[in-house]
Amino acid sequence: MEKNRLKDLLLNHTREEIQEEIDDIHPADLLELLEETEDEDQRRELLNDIPDDVVADIVEEMDDGDDQYEFLHMFPKNRRKEILDEMSDDELTDLVGELDEKEGREVFSELEPDDQQQVKQLLSYDPETAGGIMTTEYVYIFAKNTVADTLKYLQSVEDEEEIKSYLYVVDALDHLKGVVALRDIVRSSFDTKMMDIINDNVIAINYLEDQEEVANTFKKYGYSLMPVVDDDNKMLGIIEIDDILDVMEEETTEDMNLMAGMDSEEDVDSTLSESFKSRIPWLVVNLATAVLAAAVVNNFSGTIEKVVSLSAVMSIVTGMGGNAGTQSLTILVRGLSLGEVTKDNALRIFLKEIGVGALTGIVIGIIVGIGSMIFAHNPWFGVVAALAMLLNMIAANFAGYLVPVILKKMHVDPALASGVFVTTVTDCLGFFFFLGLATLFLPLLL
Amino acid sequence: MEKNRLKDLLLNHTREEIQEEIDDIHPADLLELLEETEDEDQRRELLNDIPDDVVADIVEEMDDGDDQYEFLHMFPKNRRKEILDEMSDDELTDLVGELDEKEGREVFSELEPDDQQQVKQLLSYDPETAGGIMTTEYVYIFAKNTVADTLKYLQSVEDEEEIKSYLYVVDALDHLKGVVALRDIVRSSFDTKMMDIINDNVIAINYLEDQEEVANTFKKYGYSLMPVVDDDNKMLGIIEIDDILDVMEEETTEDMNLMAGMDSEEDVDSTLSESFKSRIPWLVVNLATAVLAAAVVNNFSGTIEKVVSLSAVMSIVTGMGGNAGTQSLTILVRGLSLGEVTKDNALRIFLKEIGVGALTGIVIGIIVGIGSMIFAHNPWFGVVAALAMLLNMIAANFAGYLVPVILKKMHVDPALASGVFVTTVTDCLGFFFFLGLATLFLPLLL
Numbered sequence: 001m002e003k004n005r006l007k008d009l010l011l012n013h014t015r016e017e018i019q020e021e022i023d024d025i026h027p028a029d030l031l032e033l034l035e036e037t038e039d040e041d042q043r044r045e046l047l048n049d050i051p052d053d054v055v056a057d058i059v060e061e062m063d064d065g066d067d068q069y070e071f072l073h074m075f076p077k078n079r080r081k082e083i084l085d086e087m088s089d090d091e092l093t094d095l096v097g098e099l100d101e102k103e104g105r106e107v108f109s110e111l112e113p114d115d116q117q118q119v120k121q122l123l124s125y126d127p128e129t130a131g132g133i134m135t136t137e138y139v140y141i142f143a144k145n146t147v148a149d150t151l152k153y154l155q156s157v158e159d160e161e162e163i164k165s166y167l168y169v170v171d172a173l174d175h176l177k178g179v180v181a182l183r184d185i186v187r188s189s190f191d192t193k194m195m196d197i198i199n200d201n202v203i204a205i206n207y208l209e210d211q212e213e214v215a216n217t218f219k220k221y222g223y224s225l226m227p228v229v230d231d232d233n234k235m236l237g238i239i240e241i242d243d244i245l246d247v248m249e250e251e252t253t254e255d256m257n258l259m260a261g262m263d264s265e266e267d268v269d270s271t272l273s274e275s276f277k278s279r280i281p282w283l284v285v286n287l288a289t290a291v292l293a294a295a296v297v298n299n300f301s302g303t304i305e306k307v308v309s310l311s312a313v314m315s316i317v318t319g320m321g322g323n324a325g326t327q328s329l330t331i332l333v334r335g336l337s338l339g340e341v342t343k344d345n346a347l348r349i350f351l352k353e354i355g356v357g358a359l360t361g362i363v364i365g366i367i368v369g370i371g372s373m374i375f376a377h378n379p380w381f382g383v384v385a386a387l388a389m390l391l392n393m394i395a396a397n398f399a400g401y402l403v404p405v406i407l408k409k410m411h412v413d414p415a416l417a418s419g420v421f422v423t424t425v426t427d428c429l430g431f432f433f434f435l436g437l438a439t440l441f442l443p444l445l446l
Numbered sequence: 447m448e449k450n451r452l453k454d455l456l457l458n459h460t461r462e463e464i465q466e467e468i469d470d471i472h473p474a475d476l477l478e479l480l481e482e483t484e485d486e487d488q489r490r491e492l493l494n495d496i497p498d499d500v501v502a503d504i505v506e507e508m509d510d511g512d513d514q515y516e517f518l519h520m521f522p523k524n525r526r527k528e529i530l531d532e533m534s535d536d537e538l539t540d541l542v543g544e545l546d547e548k549e550g551r552e553v554f555s556e557l558e559p560d561d562q563q564q565v566k567q568l569l570s571y572d573p574e575t576a577g578g579i580m581t582t583e584y585v586y587i588f589a590k591n592t593v594a595d596t597l598k599y600l601q602s603v604e605d606e607e608e609i610k611s612y613l614y615v616v617d618a619l620d621h622l623k624g625v626v627a628l629r630d631i632v633r634s635s636f637d638t639k640m641m642d643i644i645n646d647n648v649i650a651i652n653y654l655e656d657q658e659e660v661a662n663t664f665k666k667y668g669y670s671l672m673p674v675v676d677d678d679n680k681m682l683g684i685i686e687i688d689d690i691l692d693v694m695e696e697e698t699t700e701d702m703n704l705m706a707g708m709d710s711e712e713d714v715d716s717t718l719s720e721s722f723k724s725r726i727p728w729l730v731v732n733l734a735t736a737v738l739a740a741a742v743v744n745n746f747s748g749t750i751e752k753v754v755s756l757s758a759v760m761s762i763v764t765g766m767g768g769n770a771g772t773q774s775l776t777i778l779v780r781g782l783s784l785g786e787v788t789k790d791n792a793l794r795i796f797l798k799e800i801g802v803g804a805l806t807g808i809v810i811g812i813i814v815g816i817g818s819m820i821f822a823h824n825p826w827f828g829v830v831a832a833l834a835m836l837l838n839m840i841a842a843n844f845a846g847y848l849v850p851v852i853l854k855k856m857h858v859d860p861a862l863a864s865g866v867f868v869t870t871v872t873d874c875l876g877f878f879f880f881l882g883l884a885t886l887f888l889p890l891l892l
Contacts, residue, residue, distance in 0.1 A: 021647075023645075024645040024646065024647040025647060026649060026667055028666050028667055028668075029649075151597075151632055154629075154632045154633050155632070155633050155634065155635055157633060160629060160630065160633055163629040163632065163633060164629070165611040165628065165629070165670065182611065182628050182629060182632060183600075183606060183609040183610070183611070183628065184606065185632065186597055186600045186601070186609065186628060186631065186632060187600050187601050187603060187606055187609060188601065189601055199469075199470040200470065201467075201470040201471060203472060203475075215691075218688075218691060219688075219691050219692070219695065220474050221472055221474055222474075222688035222691075223688075224611065224670045224687060224688070241670065241687050241688065241691070242664075242665075242668035242669075242670070242687065244691065245661075245664060245665050245668075245687070245690065245691070245694065246665070248691065248694050248695070248698075249665065249694070249784065252694075252698045252780075253780055255702075256701075256702065256776050256779075256780055257776060257777075257780075259776070260769075260772045260773045260775075260776040261769065261772075261773060262773050262776065262777075266777060267777065267780065267781060267786065268777055268778070268780075268781030268786050268787055268791070268795050269786065269791075270777075270798075271798070272798050272801045272802060272805070275777075275798060275802045276802055276805050276806065279770070279773050279802060279806060280805075280806055280809060282769075282773075283766065283769060283770060283773075283806055283809075283810055284809075284810075284813075286765070286766060286769045287762070287766060287810060287813060287814070290761065290762040290765040290766055291762065291817070293761055293762075293765065294758040294759060294761055294762050295758070297757055297758040297761060298755065298758040298821075301754045301755065301757065301758065304750070304754055304757050305751070305754045308747045308750055308751045308754075309744065309747065311743055311747065311750050311757040311760075312740040312741070312743040312744035312747065313740055314757075315736065315739055315740055315743060315761065315764070315873065315877070316733070316736040316737065316739075316740050318761070319732070319736040319739065319869070319873060320729065320732060320733060320736055322768070322869070323706075323707065323728075323729060323732045323865075323866065323869075324725070324729060326706045326707075326865065327706045327707060327708050327725050327728075327729075329706075330702050330703060330705070330706040330708070331703075331708075331712060331713060331714055331716075331721075332714070333702075334698075334699055334702055334703075334713065334714075335713060335714030338695070340713065340714050340715065341714055345714070345715075349714050352716075352717070352718050352721060353721075355718045356718060356721045356722055356725060359718070359722050359726075360722065360725060360726055360729055363726060363729075363730075364729055364730070364733060367730075367733060368733070371737070375744075419769075419772065420769065423765070423768070423769075427761065427765060431761070
C-alpha cells in the first residue's frame with residue numbers, strides 16, 4: 001500500500017476500518033511509516049488503533065534490541081504485556097538476550113509463564129548456533145490420518161503462523177520421523193493416507209551446528225525451512241529460511257569487518273564512539289606491526305644513506321605485495337566461510353596461490369625492474385627491484401593462504417584481522433628482500 | 447539418507463525399488479554422491495535407474511553451466527532431450543546463457559518448442575535483474591471460487607513444483623490482483639470464499655530491479671517468494687527465496703573480490719590461469735598508483751638523504767593510513783550494498799568518519815610522535831611524525847568514505863578496486879604530509 005494512503009488509513013479511519021485492512025499490510029511497511037514519523041504524538045496516534053498482534057509483528061521487524069525496548073515502552077504496562085504475549089518465542093529470546101541485564105530481566109518478568117519457560121530454554125543455546133536461531137512454534141501432524149483429517153486439523157489450529165510450508169511428524173518421544181510439504185497435502189485427494197505422502201528421509205540440523213554451517217546447509221538444499229534436532233534425533237525446533245538471510249548478512253558483515261580489523265558488528269549506523277572503540281584496538285596492533293617493518297628499514301639505513309633512491313622504490317615493493325596478499329586472502333576467507341576449502345582441494349589451492357604469486361611476480365617484477373633500471377640509470381638496481389618484487393609477490397600469496405588457514409585451524413575466525421597480519425608479512429619481507437638484496441649488491445649500485 | 451545406503455540402493459536394487467525411494471532423496475545428495483564417484487562407468491551405473499525428472503533436478507543443483515553441459519552429454523541425445531524437458535525454464539535460461547555461443551545454441555536446439563519460447567523471452571532480461579532470476583512456472587488461482595474448489599483445482603495440477611507457498615490471482619490481462627498464502631487456504635473451512643482470504647495489497651518487484659535490490663526487498667519482507675511485474679503491473683514471473691540465497695552469496699563474493707581488485711567471479715575453484723587473469727589487471731593499475739607514491743618520496747630525496755631515519759618512519763605513516771582507510775571503506779561498501787546509506791544519513795556518516803579519523807589520528811599520532819621522538823632523539827621529529835599521522839588518518843577516512851560514494855554516483859559498483867584507490871590516497875598523502883613537514887622543519891631535524 002502506498003505510504004500516504006496508509007497514513008490516511010491509520011489517522012482518519014475508524015478502528016473497525018483499520019482492523020479490516022491491517023492484516024493485508026506488511027508490518028515492515030508499518031515500521032517504515034513509523035520510523036519516518038518524527039513527531040512522538042503522531043506516532044502514538046498512528047499506533048492507537050493497530051491490534052496488539054500487528055504491533056507485535058512491527059516489534060519483530062526491528063533489528064535492534066534497544067530500539068525494540070524503547071518502542072515497547074511507548075505503551076502502558078498492560079498493553080505492553082499483551083504485545084509481548086503475541087511475539088514469537090525466538091524473537092522474545094533475541095530481545096531478552098540482546099538487552100543489558102537489568103532491562104532483559106524486566107522484559108522477562110513481563111512475559112507469560114509459558115513464554116518465560118520457552119525463552120529460558122532457548123537462551124541456553126549459543127545465539128550463533130542452530131539452537132540459538134530456531135523457533136519452537138509450529139504444528140506437528142499425524143501419520144495415521146488421511147489428508148481430509150489433516151486439513152480439518154489444520155483448520156482448527158489457532159495461530160496461522162504456526163502452519164509452515166513443511167509439516168513434521170514425530171513419535172511419542174518427539175523423535176523426528178517424517179516430513180510432508182504443505183503443497184503435497186493440498187494436491188492429494190482427500191482420502192489419501194498421510195503415510196503415503198510423508199517423506200521419512202528427513203534432513204535435519206543438529207542444534208549445536210554453527211549458524212554459518214546452517215546457512216550453507218540451507219544453500220545446499222534450498223528448503224524454506226528445516227528441522228533442528230538433538231543428538232538423539234529428538235525434534236527441538238525449526239529454522240526458517242528468512243532468518244537465514246539475516247544470518248548470511250550478519251556473517252558477511254562479520255567477515256568483511258574482521259578482515260579489515262574491526263568489531264564484527266560495526267556498521268554505518270554505529271555512533272562515533274562505537275566506531276572509535278571498534279577500530280582503535282586493531283589500529284594499535286597494526287601500529288606494532290608497522291614498527292616491526294620500520295625496524296627492518298632502519299636496519300638498512302646505512303644502505304639507504306648511500307643509495308637514497310632505494311627509499312622511493314621500496315614502497316612499490318611493499319605496496320604491491322600488500323595488494324597481492326589481500327587478493328589471495330580475500331579468495332581464501334570467502335572460500336573458507338562458504339565451506340569450499342576441503343581436505344581434498346587444500347593442497348591444490350595452496351599450490352595455485354603460489355603459482356599465481358610467481359606468475360604475477362614475474363610480470364610485475366619485470367615491469368618494476370625495467371622501470372627502476374631506467375629511473376636509477378643502473379641495470380643492477382633493476383635486477384634488485386625485480387628479484388625483490390618476485391620474492392615478495394610469492395610471499396604475499398603464501399601469507400594470503402596461510403594466515404586464514406592457520407587461524408581456522410586455531411578455531412579462530414579466519415577473517416580475524418587477517419588483512420593486518422598479511423600486510424605485516426608483505427611489509428616486513430618486502431623491505432627485507434629489497435634492502436637486503438640492495439645491501440648484497442651495494443658495490444654495483446653505487 | 448546415509449551415503450553408503452544410497453549407493454547400495456542405486457547399485458544393487460531393482461529399478462522399481464529405486465523409483466519408489468528416489469523421491470524422498472534430495473537431488474543435492476545425489477549430486478554429492480556422483481561427484482565423489484570418480485569412476486566414469488560407476489557414475490553411469492548409479493544414474494542408470496534414476497528417472498529423468500530426478501536427473502533434471504540433479505542438473506539443476508549444479509552451479510556451473512559447463513559442468514551441467516558435460517553431465518548432460520553423458521546421456522544419449524534422446525534421453526538428454528527428456529531430461530532437458532524436465533528442467534525448469536529459469537534453469538534452462540541460466541544454462542543457455544552461461545555456455546559459450548556454440549554450446550548454448552546446441553542446447554537450445556534440443557529444447558521443446560514451448561521451452562524455447564520461454565527461454566528466448568527470459569534471455570531477453572539482464573541476468574542480474576529481477577527478470578533475469580525469475581521463473582515463469584507457477585499456478586494462478588481464481589478469486590471467484592471457494593476453498594474446496596481451489597483445493598480440487600490444485601489436486602489437478604500436474605507438476606507439484608508449480609504449487610508454491612503463495613498463490614497469485616491475475617485478471618484476464620494478466621494484471622496482478624491478489625495473493626493468498628497456501629496456509630490460509632488449508633486453514634480455511636472448505637466453503638470459505640477465496641475472495642475473503644485473498645490479500646489484494648500485493649507487494650511486487652519490478653522486472654528491471656537489480657538483483658541486489660531484490661535481495662534487500664526479500665530481507666525487508668521475509669516472504670518465501672515474491673511476484674515480478676512489468677511497469678503496467680502485469681505479472682511476468684515469481685522469484686523464490688532460495689534463489690535469493692544464491693544472489694546474496696554472489697553479491698558478497700563480488701563485493702569482496704572487487705574491493706581487493708579482482709574479477710567478481712574468482713573463487714577457490716578458479717584455475718591458475720583464471721586467477722592470474724583475474725588479478726593481474728588491477729595489480730598493474732596498482733603499480734601505476736604505487737609509482738605515483740614513489741614519485742612523491744623521490745621528490746623529497748634531498749630531505750631523506752639528510753635525515754635517513756625518516757625513511758623508516760614514513761612507512762608507518764602510510765601503512766597506518768592504509769589500514770584506517772580500509773576500515774572506513776569496508777563499512778561504506780557494506781552499507782551501500784545493504785542500502786543503508788541514504789540521503790538522510792549520508793552527511794552524518796561522512797562527519798562520523800572524519801571524526802573517527804581525527805580521534806584515531808590523535809591517539810595513534812601521539813603514540814607515533816612519542817616513539818619517533820625517542821627513536822630520533824629529537825622532539826621535532828616526533829612533532830612531524832604525529833602531525834603527519836593525524837593528517838593521514840583523517841585523509842584515510844575521507845577517502846574511505848568518498849571513493850565508494852563517488853563510484854556509486856558514477857553508477858559503477860562502489861566496491862570496484864576501491865581498496866586500490868584508497869591506499870593510493872593514503873600512500874601518496876602519507877608520504878607527502880610526512881616528508882613535506884620534515885622538509886619544512888628540516889633545520890630543526892638535523
